[in-house]
Amino acid sequence: MPARYKGSAREVRALDTFVKLTRATETLGARLQRHLASLEITPPQLAVLEALLHVGPMSQSELGRKLLRSNPNMTALLDNLERSKWIQRERSPEDRRVVVVSLTPEGRRVIERVFPAHAAHVTALMGALSAEEQETLGELCKKLGLSLSEG
Template sequence: MKPSPSHADVPLQLWVVLARAFDAVERHSRASIARFGLGTTEFGVLEVLYHKGELPVCEVQRRILVESSSTTYVVDKLVKRGLVRRRHSGTDRRVVLLTLTSAGRRLIQRIFPPHAHAMRRAVTALPPREQAQAVRLLRTLGLGAAERLEGNEGG
């Protein structure tokens, strides 16, 4: 889950601190979401549908960063709880579109603001200026790593 602590190997240090920072911030997220009786991926689905409107399953999958079989599993649970509805796309019959039910919308409307508040608090160790700097660096890092991944999975 996390690599080596060399004394001057900055790339490996970067990987270590990235993993640790993600872990710590994600614990805030988990704890915040757990208050509302949801898991992080369930929350992720509701949240993306709330902010983006109706989306195909594959699009939701990309945004919540889990594999397709897990996405099916999570969506199943949300459908059973009456928070999300599936419908077939008219233009591409492979595609299943997801939307919030009104109950789902009411739920996410209620819980998103306190969750966002918790996440803002989770990252306050960094002052605004450095947050913006970190956003830039992490965006570059993430996009670069993702690009290097396609068709080149072996490293």
């Protein structure tokens, strides 16, 4: 679309960049989805288990903010993880309104089995970029994400 669009140079550049970013994101997402399916875990499940492994127990609302998930979506995801016995939820003794989410021993086994394969897969996918390019891309994505979250 941007190559045929006859708007201003600024618009053409923005649209071209947007299309490239969107295509790369969709391709990476599809590759990740297939890889994780082979490991019998979904991307949202991986995100929750990974956060709990690396950060530790946290409130359900904090976990939702960290993973950018709405409260109803987070509740459904955690319900499924709890049924699988990968996480547990408990009321905070300090504030009974707060629900704390943590890994179960089974959840820890799952993420410790899956995460090394996930890390290797992501490393291979990102191998098309040099270390410097990965740093630059990471900084640019963070800058864009922060600017969008402010509005």
